[in-house]
Amino acid sequence: MLFKRLTEGILEILFPKVCTVCGLRLATNENFVCNNCLESKFEEAYQPGKRSTRDIMLPEGVYLQHALWNFDKGGYLQEVLHQLKYNRLTGVGEDIGRQLGKSMLRHPEFMNRVKGRKVRLLPVPLHPKKYRMRGYNQAFYIAKGVAEVTNLHIIDKNTVQRIKNTGTQTGYSLEKRRKNIDGAFKVTVPEKVKDVLCVIIDDVFTTGATTFELSSELKKIGCGEIMIATVAQA
Structure with missing residues (x-):
C-alpha cells in the first residue's frame, strides 16, 4: 500500500x-x-419558463427538450465532445453528464413532471456495428453522470436498440436527416418502457431528427411521457 x-x-x-x-x-x-x-466556460442554453431550448415545436408525446450549453463550432465545447466521442475519454462524459444533471434539477418543468413518476434515463443507442468500432456509447457515460446527481436509473441495456446504421448526419438538411433516421430504432423489451417517463440522453441536439424518431418508437409501445436532455444545443 x-x-x-x-x-x-x-x-x-x-x-x-x-x-x-x-x-x-x-x-x-x-x-x-x-x-x-x-x-x-460555456454558454448556457436553458431559457427559464420554456419547454424547449429554442422554441422548437415538440412532437406529440415529448413534453420537454432541454440542453445545457450552446454548441460552439470550432470552440472548446466542440473539442470536449469530440474527445468524448472519438478518443475514449469516457470520464469527460461523466463530468459533463453531472453538470447536465444539475441543470435538470434546477429546471422547474422537469422537477414538477418527474415527481412521483417512474422515470428512466435512455441514452440514445448506437448501432452494433458502430459500437464495435468505437467500443462504447458516449451517450451512456453522459447518462451515467446524470444518474449520479439525479438518482434516476438508466434503462436496462438492449431495451431499445438501433437497428439501422445511419452514419453521421452532419451536413444533412432536416428532410434528409428525417429520411435517413426513419425506422432506425426498435423497442425490444416494451414492458420496460410502458407507462414510464423516459428521459432521452444525448450529446448534441441539432434538428431533433434522431431523438424525435426515437420518441416516436417509444410512443408506439405505450411510453408514458418523454423528455429530451442533451449537453449541447446546435
Missing part, C-alpha cells in the same frame, strides 16, 4: 492531471474537466 501511494505521488509530480478544456492542473476532487470550466 505504501509503495502504491509513493508511486502515485511520483506520477502526480511527473505527470499531473490537467483539465481537458483549459489545461490547468486539476484539484484532487476534480476528474477530467475542472469546476471552473464546467461552471463558466
Whole structure:
C-alpha cells in the first residue's frame, strides 16, 4: 500500500492531471474537466419558463427538450465532445453528464413532471456495428453522470436498440436527416418502457431528427411521457 501511494505521488509530480478544456492542473476532487470550466466556460442554453431550448415545436408525446450549453463550432465545447466521442475519454462524459444533471434539477418543468413518476434515463443507442468500432456509447457515460446527481436509473441495456446504421448526419438538411433516421430504432423489451417517463440522453441536439424518431418508437409501445436532455444545443 505504501509503495502504491509513493508511486502515485511520483506520477502526480511527473505527470499531473490537467483539465481537458483549459489545461490547468486539476484539484484532487476534480476528474477530467475542472469546476471552473464546467461552471463558466460555456454558454448556457436553458431559457427559464420554456419547454424547449429554442422554441422548437415538440412532437406529440415529448413534453420537454432541454440542453445545457450552446454548441460552439470550432470552440472548446466542440473539442470536449469530440474527445468524448472519438478518443475514449469516457470520464469527460461523466463530468459533463453531472453538470447536465444539475441543470435538470434546477429546471422547474422537469422537477414538477418527474415527481412521483417512474422515470428512466435512455441514452440514445448506437448501432452494433458502430459500437464495435468505437467500443462504447458516449451517450451512456453522459447518462451515467446524470444518474449520479439525479438518482434516476438508466434503462436496462438492449431495451431499445438501433437497428439501422445511419452514419453521421452532419451536413444533412432536416428532410434528409428525417429520411435517413426513419425506422432506425426498435423497442425490444416494451414492458420496460410502458407507462414510464423516459428521459432521452444525448450529446448534441441539432434538428431533433434522431431523438424525435426515437420518441416516436417509444410512443408506439405505450411510453408514458418523454423528455429530451442533451449537453449541447446546435
